[in-house]
Structures are given as C-alpha cells and as structure tokens.
Amino acid sequence: DAKTTQPPSMDCAEGRAANLPCNHSTISGNEYVYWYRQIHSQGPQYIIHGLKNNETNEMASLIITEDRKSSTLILPHATLRDTAVYYCIVRAHITGGGNKLTFGTGTQLKVEL
C-alpha cells in the first residue's frame, strides 16, 4: 500500500469547514483513498473513500486531485464532536490475500469554540 503524509495536527473553529490534507504521491492506479477517524477511547470509524472522482456523503466530502497524488477531506461544518485523529489510507482492493488497513499517525483535529 502507498505511503501517506498528513500534518500531525490542525485546529478548526466550530461551525467552520475543516480541510484535512493528505499526500499520497506514490499511489498506484488501482489504489483507493480511504479516510477513517478515531475519537478518543473509541475504535476507528469509516468516513469516506474514493478512487479518482470526488465523493460526498452525509459525513464529509473527499476531493482527489486529477493526478491522484493528494486529497483533501472536508468536514463542511465542524462541531466539537468532530475532534478526533483523522487517518488517510490508500489501499488496493486485493483479490484473496487480504485488505488490512495500514494506519499512519494521522492528523489530530481539534475543533474549538
């Protein structure tokens, strides 16, 4: 799986959009970009994933650059409950062998009043 690079921490004011960047310059053509988050003392939670098109769901939007070497997770109206560590993961959908996730250190997002 391709390596990802994320800033270690970010702050965001409540009600504002939180834009979390991720670099994955060595991503392969068959690798997807996944985002998970982990709120303190809880298990990780799936947020969104995409291959090359931008994606949106009830939680967030995912913007992937045309060359696929970077992406941005957007939380449109951050709340205090969005304070968590956000992980960007790239992985292929492998036939057979396994789909284990490789978590890096992520970005600690702190949403403040």
Next chain:
Amino acid sequence: GAGVSQSPSNKVTEKGKDVELRCDPISGHTALYWYRQRLGQGLEFLIYFQGNSAPDKSGLPSDRFSAERTGESVSTLTIQRTQQEDSAVYLCASSSRYSEQYFGPGTRLTVT
C-alpha cells in the same frame, strides 16, 4: 443492526497468565480483522479472516498470539503467557469482502 461488539471491555491480568479476547462481528460480514493499538500509537494489523480461506497471520508478533474464528461468526484472540509489552487496546473489525471496515470499541488489556 448491531455493530461489532467486543468483550471484555477491560481486562487486567498478571504477567504470565493467558487471556482470551472475544469479537462478535456484524452479521453477514465475511471478513474479520484484529488490530492492536499501543498507547499513543497507530493501529498494528495482527490477523485477518476471510470466509473459509486460510487466515492471514502475518501480523501476529509472536507464537504466543493466536486467533480462531468459527465460520463467519465469533472470533477469539488468545495471548498466552502475557508480557507487559502486550498491554494495549485490541480492536476487532469486520467487513464485507471489499467494503469499508467497521470497528468494535476495543478491549483494553493491562498486564501487571
């Protein structure tokens, strides 16, 4: 429906004892994963089950660690002769074959 559940939520054990951690995946999910997360660190993959295929044990740190899964249901992670470095949160996740993984709340293991 119900999410992934794990038990116990907390386990304190003495060094050298054996422990068993249980995971109940989401019904119908064919894949099940175990991860370990030490304090302040990221998740480490331990083992992966997919249907009736042979499990991927490549992440197990030593032969003191083993896991079983009965069909596509419950899984048990066993740690024999626990050591202090085994102290961590053990997380279980399940998924459909290529879908996102859904994680349980974890079992916090403390070896004294």
